[in-house]
Amino acid sequence: MQSESKRHDKQDEQPRSDPSNALAGRRILVVEDTLIVAKELARMLKQWQCEVIGPVGRREEALKLAQTETIDAVLLDVNLHGETSDDVAEVLLEKRVPLIFMTGYGREGISPRLRDLPRLTKPLDLDELRDALVGALAKAQNSNRAQPPSHSSNR
């Protein structure tokens, strides 16, 4: 898994300091409406040498970032100030960007169509978060390899 992640990166602006760190340099979008939780997440990701996009707490902002930014993975709060983040998830799915839901609800809190996506329960266990991120990235990489070779030809 780790060896594959090397080949996967699109943006190699920052050389990875730790070749064993699969998350190093990954662009992770954080969508979380509670500031203190978002900050905490961002801090963590940075520790893991990820590049944090956001964090943002509002749906419109998240949508905008999802549409415009190049993103490797997304941590997506299900509930954003009383609104669901479903449409954000739709955009990301469309773009084949792996995403991980964060929610205090159980599975039921998520729209049926999106229930099979990875999901973390708040409060977050940092190890779980890390494993989920690594897993989502690896899975996305696998499925992208099955894509036409043009996508991986520049590798």
Next chain:
Amino acid sequence: MPRAATLNAQSSDSPPKKAVAIVGIGASAGGLAAIKSLFGSMPSNTGAAFVVVVHLSPDHQSHLAELLQPHCRMPVQQVSEAVALEANRVYIIPPNANLSAIDTHLRLTALEELPRNRATIDHFFRTLAETHDGHSVGIILSGTGSDGTLGIRRIKEAGGVTIAQSPHEAEYDSMPRSAIASGMIDLVLPLSEIPEEVARLANAEYHIAPQIEDTPIADDDNRLLQKIFAQVRTRTGHDFSQYKRATVMRRIARRMQLRNVTSLSDYLRLLRDEPTEAKALHKDMLITVTEFFRDREVFEHLQEKIIPRLFEGKQASDRIRVWSVGCSTGEEAYSIAMLLMEEAEKREEHPAIQVFASDLHDDSISSAREGIYPKEIEADLSPERLKRFFTREGDHYRVRSEVREHVVFAPHDVLSDPPFSRMDLVVCRNLLIYLQRDVQEDVISLFHYALNPEGTLVLGSSETIERSDLFSCEDKAACIYRKRGTTSREPRVPMFSTIGRNRNRRPGHERLPEQHAETHTSYGRLHERVVEHYAPPSVLVDARDELVHMSAHAGRYLLMPGGEITKDIFRLVRPPMSIDLRALIQQARSSKQIVRSKPITVGFNGDSARIVIRASAAHENGHELEGYVLIIFDEHPIPHDLPDGEAGSGAGGGGATQRELEEEVELARQRLQSLHEEHEARREEMQASNEELQSANEELRSTMEELETSKEELQSMNEELATVNQENRHRVEELSQLSDDLANLLAATDIATLFLDRQLRIERFTPQVSQLFNVRHTDRGRPLADITHSLDYPEIQADARTVLDRLTPIEREAEDKEGRWHLVRILPYRSAADRIAGVVITLIDITARKKSEQEIANARHYAEAIVETLHEPLLILHPDLTVKGGNEAFYNHFKVRREETIGRRIYDLGNSQWNIPELRTLLEDVLPESNVFNDYEVTHDFEDLGHRVMLINARRLDHVQLILLGVRDITSRKQHEEQLKRLLRELDHRVKNSLATVLAIARETTHDAASIEEYTKRFEGRLLALAHVHSLVAKSQWNGASLRAIIETATKPYCDDRPDRQNISGPDITVNAQAAVTLAMVFHELCTNAVKYGCFSVEDGLLDVSWSADDSIELIWRETGSMSVDPAPEPGYGTRFIEQSVGYELGGECSCEYLPDGLQCKMHVPSRAIATTSKSSVEVHADAE
């Protein structure tokens, strides 16, 4: 009745081959076992041939022969074509075969159209009786119905023996019972005893062969027979000596065979010893076979020709009188009555119909009177007649009373009782054949008397009339005769005086000829016979001296006198003879001898002759004919000289003497002449008075005759009246029986009954009536209005009148003064003629019923009240799932109307909205099994009510045939449950979110705390702030919190004891829960800051928080009086957090600035960020579990 025995004797002359004895066996239901058992013990050498008929469907292929063979020691054979009958074999007649004859062979004919309801066993027995000689046995075994009952009568009549299986052991007893009830069964035996009896009967010889008619019977036998007759006569009062020997002998032979007696003398002994045997023989003697419309062609002829003729020329006031002689059990009489009624119906007005039916046998008469016949008569009657003239009563038919009324039954012996008279039709079939020939003639002349002129006599097929002077034959084949209109004086009742009542004392069958000969032999024949001996001219005079006949030349001696035509011989005869003739006739009558006159000189037209008259009383066969006298004229020519010769003889005596003598003679002559004249005058006087006497006598005589006639008529009338009287007595008995029954019924039912006539006057009442009505027996005939009663029913009279008018019964319930309830039922009183003769009022005490009804009604009200009181919708259904009713809750809840609901099937209610598959299953599958079910949850989308969840309870109430269906709508409860679930989930979410926040706070706090102490203090502060705001929003169920409350909660630790330190002002704004948390944390940080550096750090510091609300909220946090803090601190973690939070979480802006006297923090927050929404912050998806 053709006698098979006679025929056989002729056809098989040498040696007389004895016909095989036939044992006919009829069985139906339960018969197979009986037959098996019967043949199981039947010896194989009985010498009889067995023929078995079993009721089976004609389409059924019978295997009876195969089934039976293993049980039978004789060969068993199913008959499919004509087979020779052999002894010791068993023949099975298949159900579809048409048996036509049983003689030396079993003969079958091509199967015709099966007559409807053919009684197979009856048919078989009839065939057996008709085509086989008397040596047969008929056995009836187990079976239902009454088939065979009619047939065994035939067997018995033909001289066969009849046996029925004992009904006690028969599997189905109605067939044997019916046969036994008919009285035609000789032996009732259990199966085990039948074989022995059959073997004995089959081997029994005909000890007395049926006598061929006119064959003289041996003297010894004759003597024994007379004794047997005497026995029977003394025991039963009936004399059979007039009966044909052959018949009598056959009957006796049958009894002997049955009683196992071999000689007449033994039988006579038996008769003497056992009184019952005489009765049995008497009964056997009278066996007659009859059926409805027997001999169809005869009845067709009657129907087409004779009956219409009877109606011709009759007025409605007239009567048609028919006499059925020897009616037996009445079939013939009823058949004729039916024909007459059918004919009468065709006519607008018709004479009254009266059928007299007589028979010798009392039992037959009483069964005829009952008019009940087994259902097998269906074979003899058309369906129309069955329907029109009979009523079905179980297995039997009863003659309708309208037919019955036309027929009068009477026991009557034609041989001894006076006949009926003035009949239009006499039907006497198959009676004469039993009588000896001379008695037959008597009976025929009796019928002649009984009939009106032109009346019709119908005889049996083998009966003929020999006396053609009384009847002319109208139809030889149908044996119909017509009375001849005879011109001579009719013989009146010919038999009274002759055989009459003393017939029994008359020796043998000798005839008494006097009256008969006189009346029936013509004068001419008599005269001629006499003339054979006396050739001379002659005349015959009767007792009245009138000329009744004269020989060819007798006219010469007669002279028609002037005046009225006379037959008086004295006036007719030439005058000179008349005197002498009178004397002669007188003499002849008295002396009974031939007397003669002196020669009388008679002048004939100038000529003269001497006539000697002889007179003789008339005789025939040595018997005198009363008063008749034959007069013969012997003529002797007069010698011309005779008178002179006489004179001449005197002239020879002397002249003087002669003259004297002549004078004397002259004198004498004159004297004589005068005497003669005188005599003549006297004679004429006498003649005149004689004539007067004679005419008086004649008048008397005719009066006598009239009297005689009247007497005879009276006698006939009397007889008829006696008959009618007996009939009436019979009816009166029936009526009194009925009336007793009725009285007992009324007493037993204890129902007060009041009969009123058309004027509502009291006709009759039962004793119970007097408890309610003030009636006494003397009140009969008083109007109902006069009678007071204790019923609260003032309209009783009006109702009674209504019933009379409308003829429909009325029923009411009325209470009496004692509080008892009565069911008053008023019905029209219909008489037998279907006339309304009044009304019947019955009063039935229904207090108990009323009470229980009241109790039931109370219980019902109680139940209904319960049902109505329930909040839960409740439906009451009939077992067929139609709605009986529902409670208000049901109608209200499901928004249906009562009248649209009741009486309809539950599935059809309101656009079939209750046609719910789950409900169907419950009602149609579950409920019939378990009679109760509880809390079945059913969901259904109603058109009007939308989605509903219901709990359904049901009870099947079998005793009242109802189903209770309780429906509890738990939709809202379900919704609440859902809500609760959602709330719990929300809570869980919030807790988790809060924990996430707490965790984040814990981690973040590490970055702005220098020491563990500081960390603890800060973390604690932040956690408490979070906790406080949570309890704040929890108060409103997370719907939000007031801004002021949020601020006050944050400042509370610092301003609680110094409320003057703060000033909070602004409009009332409610902030949603999430924003409240954010704001609370923000204000907490601000407070923490203020404590550290700001207004709460100094004694006289002051906090002022104010805000305005519009599209956004502008809030200013202003601290003053904290100038002691110096220098102004760098913006730290707290300030950054405040600013970021407002931006990040509320989408607003926040800036903190240290003014000289303290911090000023301005916040700009869009309203929508803090607005509370009605819905919960997170949608729980509908399909969430």
